[in-house]
Amino acid sequence: MWRWLLLAVAVVASAEQFDYLLLNEGILRERLQLAHRKNDERYRRLKDLFEKSGCKGDAYHEQHVSRSRQPNMICDVAGTGESPRKIIIGAHFDAIGGDGVIDNWSGAVMLPALADFMQRKPRRHPFEFVGFAAEELGLLGSRTFVKSIPKGERQGIAAVIILDSLGLTPTKCWPNGSSKELVTAAARVADALRLDFGGVNVDGVGTTDSEPFKDAHIPVLTLHSVTQETWKVINGDRDVWKAVSWKDYYDTHRLVSALLVYLDKTLP
Ligand SMILES: [Zn+2]
Numbered sequence: 001m002w003r004w005l006l007l008a009v010a011v012v013a014s015a016e017q018f019d020y021l022l023l024n025e026g027i028l029r030e031r032l033q034l035a036h037r038k039n040d041e042r043y044r045r046l047k048d049l050f051e052k053s054g055c056k057g058d059a060y061h062e063q064h065v066s067r068s069r070q071p072n073m074i075c076d077v078a079g080t081g082e083s084p085r086k087i088i089i090g091a092h093f094d095a096i097g098g099d100g101v102i103d104n105w106s107g108a109v110m111l112p113a114l115a116d117f118m119q120r121k122p123r124r125h126p127f128e129f130v131g132f133a134a135e136e137l138g139l140l141g142s143r144t145f146v147k148s149i150p151k152g153e154r155q156g157i158a159a160v161i162i163l164d165s166l167g168l169t170p171t172k173c174w175p176n177g178s179s180k181e182l183v184t185a186a187a188r189v190a191d192a193l194r195l196d197f198g199g200v201n202v203d204g205v206g207t208t209d210s211e212p213f214k215d216a217h218i219p220v221l222t223l224h225s226v227t228q229e230t231w232k233v234i235n236g237d238r239d240v241w242k243a244v245s246w247k248d249y250y251d252t253h254r255l256v257s258a259l260l261v262y263l264d265k266t267l268p
Pocket of ligand 1: 104165
């Protein structure tokens with residue numbers, strides 16, 4: 001198992017140094033190639049990856065989503081430090097076009113890896129990694145998830161990061177679908193890693209699982225890779241393996257992995 005992992009180090013502007021983990025490129029590539037057209041099979045494959053990453057037994061549960069054949073998939077990584085406030089990373093696993101590689105196996109397949117990394121590190125916050133069902137049917141999974149959080153507990157969520165449609169271009173955030181503080185944090189980490197990072201609003205062409213969180217006033221960051229030139233790839237026949245810009249995708253893997261460690265260190 002350890003051979004799958006690489007250790008990398010980031011230095012953020014404040015000269016604070018921290019290390020984070022990465023999947024080696026071959027393993028991540030193999031996992032991304034597991035994208036399947038059928039949602040039932042996507043669910044099974046993601047569940048298998050979760051299991052292999054320690055998300056089983058008490059650490060894993062499912063949440064029924066009405067009008068969806070698949071449930072939300074939730075992996076809990078308890079905190080080992082002083083903050084009780086949760087950090088949630090979410091990505092939908094259902095697909096609507098092509099092999100659904102970009103939209104959104106690219107995001108879903110990172111969840112088990114990130115859960116694995118955070119389990120291995122001492123951490124201040126508890127983490128939750130959520131594979132959302134039925135995003136393409138109208139954000140059914142994420143709406144169910146947010147609804148299930150009692151209003152009084154929303155303050156207990158320090159941040160939510162939504163990954164949707166990665167690997168078309170270098171990492172983008174959706175400014176209108178994100179909280180300013182979290183965009184700033186991501187930009188800081190990207191800068192430390194010397195990674196390209198920009199903002200592209202996608203309000204005109206679609207929405208994603210960050211919407212119910214934003215509506216509930218929970219701090220959220222939406223990461224994607226869609227631009228005006230590339231958005232036609234998603235939700236259609238062109239969403240297949242060859243649409244992936246591998247370097248950009250792996251860079252996003254680096255950015256997200258480092259960002260989780262950074263947020264764990266810096267968020268109250
Ligand atoms: Zn999507």
